[in-house]
Amino acid sequence: MSFRPINLSKDVAEKVQAKVNLHVSLLIAYRRLLMTQLNGKVFIITGSGDGIGRTTAQAAAQKGAHIIVNDLNPDAAEETAKLIQNDGGKADHFQLDVTDRDAVFELSKRVETDFGSADLLLNNAGVSMRVSVEKMTVEEMEWMMGINFYGVLNGTQAFLSQIKENNGHIINVSSILGLIGMSTQSAYNAAKFAVAGFSEALRLEMLEHDVRVSTVFPGGVRTKIATRTRLPQDEDTEEARSELQKGFNQMAFTTPMDAGKVIVKGIEKESPRILIGRDALHIDIMRRLFPARYAKYLGLTRGLNP
Template identity: 35%
Template structure:
């Protein structure tokens, strides 16, 4: 009961999986959650190879009952919650003329409202422990990118939500950070489930710029992507540092890219400004 407890969403693969392993290695009691428990084999295998123990639980961020059950089950079994890492998310490629508003709503539901739901459920317990609230966003939460309108809108929303929340819960002892990866060599892109040729055939007038965008993006993921393990290092920095910044990029490329828009890389100037609003 003495070890600090972290709950991580979206741990079936990629950043979430590696963050769960790294947190357990760092001595945290790690509750690794995923939407579909049938996809937990890779997580279990990674834990066995690393020689660590994980508490693996079901959590679908789009299902309020599932969120509540995972949080309350963690409290019942471990007695505390010291950190939440919001990692669950889903990619999306498209442009609004060629898709429905309902398509956009689904992207927002997973990538934004799922974060909101998990955060709301965890906050009373994070206040009690003086804990950490960490969310994996994206450089796409800072710089909007072609054919990523819905995805970037969701990540922008997450960043705005967390930046606004940080000074408020900070007054009550909760530290908030966002982690901004660039290209990451994970199943995240594969899990979008797109057939490029079908995508181009349906793109109409947008086909040529879409082909150019996809070619450029595939090249970036092939040549400049970080590994999930590398990104997890930054996530664990946010979890364990004595005074982590609000905003953490995961690579020099991500810092340079977001720097085209953000002069305040770590978020300290914004939070100093808005914290003063609270007296």
């Protein structure tokens, strides 16, 4: 069977093109309607005094969201809020320790009273530590889980009723180390794997309530987290920290600003999984293809040891 080309007059061709353009415009408009709109939404972001938390706050504020900045460091929280306000955005700031459950619930009441109920929550606050399983103390593991996992739990439970009421969105920051293991990162792995599993279960529970849940898996992002990494006392030297920062910089391909934009875009698209950076995408593929051998291929057996 052969087909002959149809020759249309210029007038007919223009009418056909006009209809095609109309349908494309309608499709784009429909897709935008399905996306989460941030304009006018109350957005809580923990750990937003710097790093990914700050840049996500800035990117969301540019979309019209009212950002509730909070951080353990009150000066850093205030600085983020001022940056947003100076750029024409709307932000308020609070000091918050995410491990203090009562304080997190108190903030949720304050937000509801002063700003209206929360629409979005980004559980971002986190810490890092490099230590072997053999040397790690129970207290160190509890410190890690208290911030990186229970901080997520506290924030979620404190704001969940408000977000359900608004058919809102919860975003929890895991890590690429919430998908793969790494030597000397057992505590961090445990916390970030816990965040990923918790978030997936929460996502399924919230389907009937029309609440979106996303998990963020950052790869290497050029933040200050490496310089703040907790080290064993007998290894905490200036030389060790310099080597740690050097090694981290070699793996950190993404700027905090780019990471914040990726998170906001993922929120708008209502993506269940938000991977940040080419390294995160590469590692995710490798661990799927080689579940038993990825650590060897990616050189993860030495961890972040200098």
